[in-house]
Amino acid sequence: MQDRFAPSDPARGLDVTRNPLVARLVRNRHFQFFLILPNQIVFWAVIFIGILGTTVPGLNFGAAITWYIWFCLVFVMMVVVGRAWCSMCPFGGFGEWVQRHSFWNRSERSVGLGLKFPEPLARIGFLIPVVSFLLLTWLEEFFNIAGPGNPAATSFMVLGIVGSALAFFLVFERRTFCRYICPLTTLIGTVGSMGTVAGFRTRDRDICLTCETKDCMRGGEHGYGCPWYTWPGSADSNLYCGLCSECYKACPHDNVGLYLQKPLTSVVAPNRRRIDVAWGIALLWGLVLYQQVNALSLFGSLDTRLNNAIAFPHYPDPVDYLGIIALLALATAGAAWIVAKLLARRDLDLTTPGTFLERGSRFRTFFAPIAYGLVPVIGADYFARQLPKFFKHSTRLVPAVQHVFGASGTQSKLYTLRLLTNPRIVVVQVSVIALGTLAALWTTWRITNRELVPVSRNGVAIRVVTLGLVLVCGLAAGVLYVLMHAAS
Ligand code: SF4
Ligand code: SF4
Ligand code: SF4
Structure with a gap:
């Protein structure tokens, strides 16, 4: 019985619900409703104003708040907190309200078919949401939604996410959409592992061992069973x-x-590293590097040439989009494969049973820890990508709001105000990458010492190689930002 807990018992942090005020707040059934409500209002405003408002992107409240502010804020929340956005997300929130046909009360009946997500698909974990994220990003680039282009496109994108979330909430039980499908879940889950909120966990695991009802999973009188299929007794990360x-x-x-x-x-604590998460990290890394490369003039001619060759209308050509992302992800995996080939101990025990994703192999033993260690530099890269739009245009939100109430907006000084010049934006971007690289050096150092040194033939060599890989990644991202000259 004890084994069920043994592999994952990271040191406990501070339990904030020991504070009576916090405890009262969190126990209140209105708590999550009031977290979601303001975002729900803003997102429906985004949808309606995007379609019905001005077609000038910088003056349209829907496009302005989504692309100049929201993305940046979500990244700050991920890095600082973790899945904070998920606790207030209007996409999942709306679907859940409909599924439970209740805004806050604990209802016994749910609306919809309540099917279980097919087990074979559930086993591939992060690979479905990462594919949906790649697809959404491709559509966003193809229709120039985040440019931002026509504000109505932003509305249709948000409607598409809300609609697909609702469909999944009506067909499957609990938050199947959030765990297995949502395009944002891989990014929030991986980058969010840098955050300071460990999540809800059990206080005393011995009590869980004798607990017969497991209301936290099955649901009880005062709360639903975990919508994310997580048992707070076994969680070893957020x-x-x-x-x-x-x-x-x-x-x-x-x-x-x-x-x-x-x-x-x-990032450091999990004892059971998941290969689907590792591939998710590698693909996210491939995507953000693709976006950086795409901002260089050199890339434009490659994309145009490929489009001419396959008679595809315009950027982004699907061949180079998928090809470059896959190549960059495979380069990360390939580096881990070479490291495993050269440095793994010959007598490694690789007999772990399970699916192809769980089964032990030299490659898996090295790839998963190496990929997890890179999370901070990848998180920093995604954050740095959002900064040009924020520093160049975030003040347009004020004239965009004024425009909703009939003012012209373009006469406002805030419409043309820039918070930073291009060279300063580059300095901030490179500094963010430097911080992310330092953090990744620290996580990789900890992970390597704990997980890779014991399975390597040469402890010094494995440390040099894994830390070197982090430095190469950080350097590549930093140099690309210099070459991009603060391009959005
Ligand atoms: S996983 Fe996606 S839909 Fe679910 S709460 Fe998080 S961001 Fe929203
Ligand atoms: S309900 Fe869940 S968290 Fe509470 S004691 Fe039982 S198993 Fe543990
Ligand atoms: S463990 Fe599950 S039920 Fe508990 S807060 Fe997290 S998602 Fe919600």
Whole structure:
């Protein structure tokens, strides 16, 4: 019985629900509703104003708030907190309200078919959402949605996400969409592992061992069973805790708390590293580097040539989009494969049973820890990508709001104000990458010492190689930002 807990028991951080005020707030069934409500209002405003408002992107509230502010804010939330956005997300929130046909009360009946997600698909974990993220990004680039182009395109994109989320909430049980499909879940889950919120976890695991009801999973009188299929007793990172607080409300033994942790803990702490997460990280890395390369003039002629060759109308050519992303992801995996080939101990025990994703191999033993270690530099890269739009145009939100109420907006000084010049934006971007690289050096150092040195023939060589890989990644991202000259 004890084995069920043994592999994953990272040091406990600070349980903020020990504070009576926080405890009262989190136990209140209105808590999550009031977190979601403001975003729900803003997102429906985005949808309606995007379609019905001005076609000038910088003056349209929907396009302005989404692309100049929202993306940046979500990244800050991911890096600082973790899945904070998921606790207030209007996409999942709307679907859940309909599925439960209740805004906050604990209802026994749910609307929809309540099917279980097919097990073979569930086993491939992060690979479906990462594909949906790649598809969404391609559509966004093809229709120039984030440019931003026509504001109505932003509305249709948001409607598409809300609509597909609702369909999944009506067909499948709980938050199947959030765990297995949502285009944002891989990014939030991986980059969010840098955050300081460990999520809701059990306080005393011995109590869980004798608990017969498992209300945190099955649902109890005061709370739903975990919508994310996470058992707070076994979570070893914040990867799949959507911070909905249902387990806290449901547990009849008051045995769940909301824990804070030191930054980067959920990158380093997991004992069971998942290969689907590792591939998700590699593909996300490929995507952000593709976007950086695409901002260089050199790339334009390659894309045009490929479009001419296959008679494709315009950027982004699907061949180079998928090809470059796959090549960059494979380069990360290839580096891990070479490291495993050269440095793995000959007598490694690789007999772990399971699916092809779980089975042990030299490659898996090295690839998963190496990929996890890169999370901070990849997170920094995604954040740095959002900065030009924020520094060049975020002040347009004020005239965009004024425009909704009939003012012309373009006469406002804020419409043309830039918070930073291009050279300064580049300095900030390179500084963000430098910080991310330092953080990745630290996580990789910790992970390598704990997981790779014991399985390597040469401890010094494995440290040099893994840290060197981080430096190469950080350097590549930093140099690309210099060459991009603050291109959005
Ligand atoms: S996983 Fe996606 S839909 Fe679900 S709460 Fe998070 S961002 Fe929203
Ligand atoms: S309901 Fe409470 S005590 Fe029981 S398993 Fe869940 S967290 Fe543990
Ligand atoms: S029920 Fe608990 S473990 Fe599950 S997502 Fe909500 S807060 Fe996290």
